[in-house]
Amino acid sequence: MTVQYKVLPGPEHYLPPSAASMGIRLPDPGQGHINGRIVPEEEAMEAAARQFLMAKVPTIFPGPLVLWAWNEKAAKKATAIRHLYETIKECITPSQKPMLIPMPDYRPKYPKIDPEVEINPNHPNLTIWHNKIDACMFVGVHCHQANLSLKIIRGGTNCYTIAMCAQAGHEDAMLSFRDATADKIMRLAEWVRKLKGSVQPSEN
Amino acid sequence: MATQSVIGTKNKKGQVFADPWHMMNEAPRTPCFFTGSEVIKEAIRRANVDVMIAYPITPQSEAAALIGELFAEGYIGDYFRGESEFAVMGQCAGAAFGGARVFTTTAGPGTMRAMENFPMWAGARLPIQMIVTCRGINSPLSIQPDTLEISYLMNTGMLVWHAESAQDFYDWMLKGFMVTEEPDVHLPLALCCDGFFVTHTKDMVNLTPVDMCLPPYDPYRAPVPCMDMECPPVRMMRDPFVMKSNYISYATHASWQQEIWAAAERSRKHTIAWLDGLIEVENPDADVLLVASGTAVSQGREAKVLLEEEGIEVGIVKIKVLRPWPHEEIREATKNAKHIIVPEFNVTGWLAKEIRATIPNSERVTGPRVCGGMTMPPEIIVEHIKGALGIKVAAMAGRGS
Numbered sequence: 140m141t142v143q144y145k146v147l148p149g150p151e152h153y154l155p156p157s158a159a160s161m162g163i164r165l166p167d168p169g170q171g172h173i174n175g176r177i178v179p180e181e182e183a184m185e186a187a188a189r190q191f192l193m194a195k196v197p198t199i200f201p202g203p204l205v206l207w208a209w210n211e212k213a214a215k216k217a218t219a220i221r222h223l224y225e226t227i228k229e230c231i232t233p234s235q236k237p238m239l240i241p242m243p244d245y246r247p248k249y250p251k252i253d254p255e256v257e258i259n260p261n262h263p264n265l266t267i268w269h270n271k272i273d274a275c276m277f278v279g280v281h282c283h284q285a286n287l288s289l290k291i292i293r294g295g296t297n298c299y300t301i302a303m304c305a306q307a308g309h310e311d312a313m314l315s316f317r318d319a320t321a322d323k324i325m326r327l328a329e330w331v332r333k334l335k336g337s338v339q340p341s342e343n
Numbered sequence: 344m345a346t347q348s349v350i351g352t353k354n355k356k357g358q359v360f361a362d363p364w365h366m367m368n369e370a371p372r373t374p375c376f377f378t379g380s381e382v383i384k385e386a387i388r389r390a391n392v393d394v395m396i397a398y399p400i401t402p403q404s405e406a407a408a409l410i411g412e413l414f415a416e417g418y419i420g421d422y423f424r425g426e427s428e429f430a431v432m433g434q435c436a437g438a439a440f441g442g443a444r445v446f447t448t449t450a451g452p453g454t455m456r457a458m459e460n461f462p463m464w465a466g467a468r469l470p471i472q473m474i475v476t477c478r479g480i481n482s483p484l485s486i487q488p489d490t491l492e493i494s495y496l497m498n499t500g501m502l503v504w505h506a507e508s509a510q511d512f513y514d515w516m517l518k519g520f521m522v523t524e525e526p527d528v529h530l531p532l533a534l535c536c537d538g539f540f541v542t543h544t545k546d547m548v549n550l551t552p553v554d555m556c557l558p559p560y561d562p563y564r565a566p567v568p569c570m571d572m573e574c575p576p577v578r579m580m581r582d583p584f585v586m587k588s589n590y591i592s593y594a595t596h597a598s599w600q601q602e603i604w605a606a607a608e609r610s611r612k613h614t615i616a617w618l619d620g621l622i623e624v625e626n627p628d629a630d631v632l633l634v635a636s637g638t639a640v641s642q643g644r645e646a647k648v649l650l651e652e653e654g655i656e657v658g659i660v661k662i663k664v665l666r667p668w669p670h671e672e673i674r675e676a677t678k679n680a681k682h683i684i685v686p687e688f689n690v691t692g693w694l695a696k697e698i699r700a701t702i703p704n705s706e707r708v709t710g711p712r713v714c715g716g717m718t719m720p721p722e723i724i725v726e727h728i729k730g731a732l733g734i735k736v737a738a739m740a741g742r743g744s
Contacts, residue, residue, distance in 0.1 A: 154597050159605035164612065165527055203568075245574045247595070261595040282526055282566035283468055284575070286602045291594060306564060307527035307609075 146175040146313050148297045155294040157286070158310040165308045166317055173314050180316065187276070187301050187314055188330035191227050191237075192338035194274030194299070198238040199224055200258050204305070205279030206241055212321070213279075219324035220278055226328040230335035238270060242277075245284050260284040264295040273341070276301040277312070278319065286311050303327070349558055354391065356417055361555040363521050367514065367617075372549035379542035382509045383448070383474060384409035386516040389556045393420040393443035398431045400453040401486045402538035403476040407448050428453035432460035432473075439469035442562030442569040444520065447471065450538055451478035454492045458499075464531040465500025465603050467576035468567045470523035470560075471531040472516065473501075476538040477637075477688075479715055487716020488537040490637060493665065494693035500603040502532045502610055503666040504618075505636040509546045511663075512536055518617040520557060526564045528610040530603070537638040537688060566606075607667045614664055621669035622662050624676045629658035631728055632680035634673070634698060636662040639686040645721035646686075650728060657728065662694070670701045682731045683708045686724050690714040 144161035163175040171183025178186075191197040201220055208214040220239075227237045240258050247261045254269035260280070267275070275298055277285050282304065289300050289311035301316075302309035303324060308317035316323060349360045361370070366389075377385065383406040387395070395414070397407035414422035420443070425431035428449055439445045449457060454475055464471055479485030480492050496503050502523060506512040512534070519532045536542065562569040567576055614621060631650075633643035640661045647657045660676045662669065677683055677698075685695040685708055692712050699705035711727040713719045722739060729736045 154594070157601040157605035157608075159608040160601065165609060245568075246578055247592075262591045281568060283529075283602060284567070286566075286605065287595065287598050290598050290601065294594075294598075306566070307525070311605075 144175060146293070146310065148299050148313060149293045150295050150297060151293050153294070155290060157290060163310040165310055166315065168318055171314065171316050172308065172310065175310060183314055183316060184327055184330045185334070187316075187327060188334050189338050190274045190299050190301065190314070191276075191331055192231060192334055193341045194235065195341060196236050196238060196270060196272045196274070197227055197231070198240060198270070198272045198275040200240055200242050200275055200277050200280070202242045202277065202280030202284070203244060204281065206243060215321035216279065216319070216324060219321040219328070223324055223328040223331070226331050230331050232340055235340055238272065240266060240270070242280055242284075242288075245281070258288075260288040263288040263292050267292055267296045267298045272298050274299040274301070276303055277309075278303040278324070279305075282306055282309070285309055354556060358389070358554050358556040360391070360558045363517075363557055366551050366555050366557070367518060370552050370555060372551060374547050374549050376545055377509065377548050378405075378545050379509045379512060379536065380406040380409060382513045382548050383516065383542075384413060385550055386513045387446060388413055388418050388553065389551055390446070390517055390520060391444065391557045391559055392446045393560070394435075394438040395419050395422045395446045396425050396431045396434050396438070397422065397448065398425050398428050398453065400428065400450050402478060402542045403448040403450045403453075403474060406474065406476070406542065410446075410448075428457040429460065432457040432464070435471050435473075436460060436464055436467065436469055439464070439471050440467070440570050442560075442565075444524075444560035445469075445471045446474075448474040448476065450476045451480045451486070451489075451492060452484070455480050455495065458495060461496065461499035461501055461531065461533070466599065468529045468565065468603075468606070469531055470520075470529050472519050472523065473531065473533050474516070475533050475535040476542050477535055478538040485716045486538075488540050488638075489689055489714050489716060490535070490537060490687065491689040491691065491693075491714070493533075493535050494689070494691060496533045496535070497666055497693075500530065500607065501666065502528075502530050502607060502614075502664075504532065504534050504664050505662065506534065506536045506541065507637055507640045507661060509541055509548045512541060513548050513550065515618065517551070517557060520560070522610055522613045522617055524560055524564075525610070525613050526566055528606050528613060529566050530606050530610065535637070540638040611667055618663055620672070621664040621667075622660055622672045622676060624658070624660050626656070626658035627660070627676050628679055629656045630681040631655065631684060631732070632658045632660060632677055632682070633684050633686065633724070634660040634662065634677065634694075635686050636665065636694060637688070639688060639719065642719050642721050643686055643724060646724035646728070649721055649725050655728070655732070665697075668697065668701070673698060673701050677702050677707075680707060682728070684724065684728055684731065685710065686719055686727075687712045688714065688719065
C-alpha cells in the first residue's frame with residue numbers, strides 16, 4: 140500500500156472500506172490511535188478533550204454494557220460517563236449543545252427510529268443527522284456493533300467519532316482508546332476541564 | 344468473568360489453568376510417538392473445551408471418537424453426535440451462541456455438506472474451532488488426501504490455517520483458541536491438515552504438561568452479546584436484512600460483511616505473535632523457491648535435499664495461514680525468485696492462483712499438482728523444477744518414454 144489510509148470525518152463514500160482492510164492496526168496497551176496513527180494514550184486524551192470542546196453538539200453514546208448495572212464495573216463506568224457529560228456541559232459555551240443519547244440495544248428499529256431519544260447501530264447516521272452531531276464518543280457498545288456504526292457514520296456524515304473501548308479499540312473511529320475503565324473516563328473528564336477556555340468552538 | 348482471575352487455580356480434573364503463553368512457549372515438553380488423531384485428542388485434553396459435537400466421516404472419525412473418551416474421562420463439558428454434518432455445525436453455533444468454547448472435526452464431503460453454516464458462524468462472530476482433515480470431495484468418492492475443500496472455506500469469513508505436521512496441529516489447536524477468542528477477532532477457525540498423511544501416521548510430537556490447560560473462554564469479552572434472541576446476530580437470522588428492501592438494510596449488511604473481514608485482518612497481529620509469522624521462509628535468495636502449505640511443504644523439503652545433491656539451490660516458503668492471506672509476506676519472500684514452484688494436492692491449483700494474484704510477474708508460478716489421493720513423491724517436484732530450469736529429464740511414469 141503506497142498511500143497511508145487516514146480515518147477522517149466523512150462523508151467518505153457510498154460504502155467506505157473498513158479501516159482494518161486499509162492497513163490500519165489497533166493500538167497496544169497504553170496507546171490510542173488518532174486517524175489511524177498510533178499515539179501515546181495521553182496524546183489521545185488531549186485530542187479527544189479538544190474535540191469535545193470544539194464541537195457544536197458534543198455527544199456521548201453509551202451502549203448496553205454501561206446502561207445497566209449488570210456488574211460493579213458497569214455501574215462505576217456509568218457514573219464516570221455521567222461525570223464526563225456534566226464536565227463537558229460545564230466547560231463549553233452557551234452556543235454549544237452537549238447531548239447524551241443512549242444506544243439501548245441493537246435491534247433494527249422499524250418503521251423508524253426516534254433520533255431524539257436513541258441511536259441504533261444499523262442506521263446511526265439518522266440520529267447524527269437529526270441532531271446535527273459533529274463529535275461523538277461511543278462507550279459501552281459491543282465491539283462488532285460499534286464498528287458497524289462507526290463505519291456507517293464515516294460513510295455518510297461529517298461527525299468526528301471517538302471510541303472509548305473496553306477491549307482492543309476501534310480503528311474505524313477517528314480516535315480510539317482501548318482497555319477503558321471508569322478511571323480512564325474520569326481522566327478524560329480531567330482533560331476537558333484542564334483545556335476549558337483554551338479551545339474555541341468550531342465555526343463550521 | 345475475567346480469565347486472568349482463574350490462572351493458577353485448578354479445574355475438576357486437577358489441571359492448572361495456565362497462562363497460555365507460558366504453557367505454549369516456556370513449560371517443559373514431553374516427546375510422544377502419536378498418530379495425528381491421538382495428537383488431536385491430547386490437544387483437546389489441554390484445551391478446556393466446553394462442548395464437542397461429532398459426526399463420523401473418514402479420516403476424522405478416529406479423532407472424534409477419541410475425544411469421546413475424553414468426555415468419558417471428564418475433560419469436556421458436553422459431547423454428542425449430531426444427525427449429520429449440517430446438524431453438527433448448527434449445533435456448534437447454538438453452543439457458541441450460549442457462550443461455550445466449542446470444538447468439532449469434519450472432512451471432505453462433510454465439510455461441503457455443512458458449508459452453509461460457515462459464513463453464518465463468521466457473520467455471528469462465533470469463535471468455534473473446526474478441524475478439517477482434508478480428503479476427496481467429488482464423485483466417484485475418495486477418502487484419500489486432497490485439499491480441494493480448503494478452497495471453499497477460504498471465502499467463508501473463517502480464519503483458515505493449514506498444518507504441515509502433527510506438531511503444527513497440536514500447537515496450533517491450542518494457540519488457535521487464543522487467537523480466535525480475542526475480542527477484536529472472535530471468528531471461527533478452520534484448522535486444516537491433509538487427511539491420513541497427518542491423521543493416520545505416527546510422528547514424534549512434543550506435548551505440553553498434561554496437568555496444565557488453557558483458561559476458560561470468557562464470553563463476556565465477545566464483540567456481540569453472547570445470547571439474545573432480540574438482538575443481532577440471532578435477531579438477524581429470524582428478522583434478516585434480506586427481508587427488508589431498503590438502502591439502510593443493504594448498507595448495514597454491507598458494513599457487517601466488511602466487519603467480518605476486518606476481524607480477520609485484525610487476527611494478523613495475534614497470529615504472528617502466536618505462530619511466529621504467517622509464513623516461514625528458508626533460503627529466500629535462491630532462484631528457485633518452493634511455496635506450499637500442508638504436507639506439500641514436507642514433500643518440498645525432500646525435493647530440496649535431492650536437488651541440493653545435484654548442486655541446485657532451492658528455497659522454501661511454508662504458508663501457515665491462508666486466511667487472512669499473507670500477501671505482504673509472500674511478495675517480500677518471492678521478490679528475488681526466478682521460478683516459484685507450488686506443489687499442491689488438488690486439481691484446481693487454488694494456492695498457485697492465490698500466489699499469482701499476489702505477486703508481480705506471475706508467470707513465474709507453476710505446479711506440480713496431484714489429486715484424488717495420489718501421493719506426490721519428491722521426485723515429481725524435482726522433475727518439475729528441472730523442467731522449469733530447462734534441464735532435460737526422463738519422464739518418470741510415462742509409457743514409452
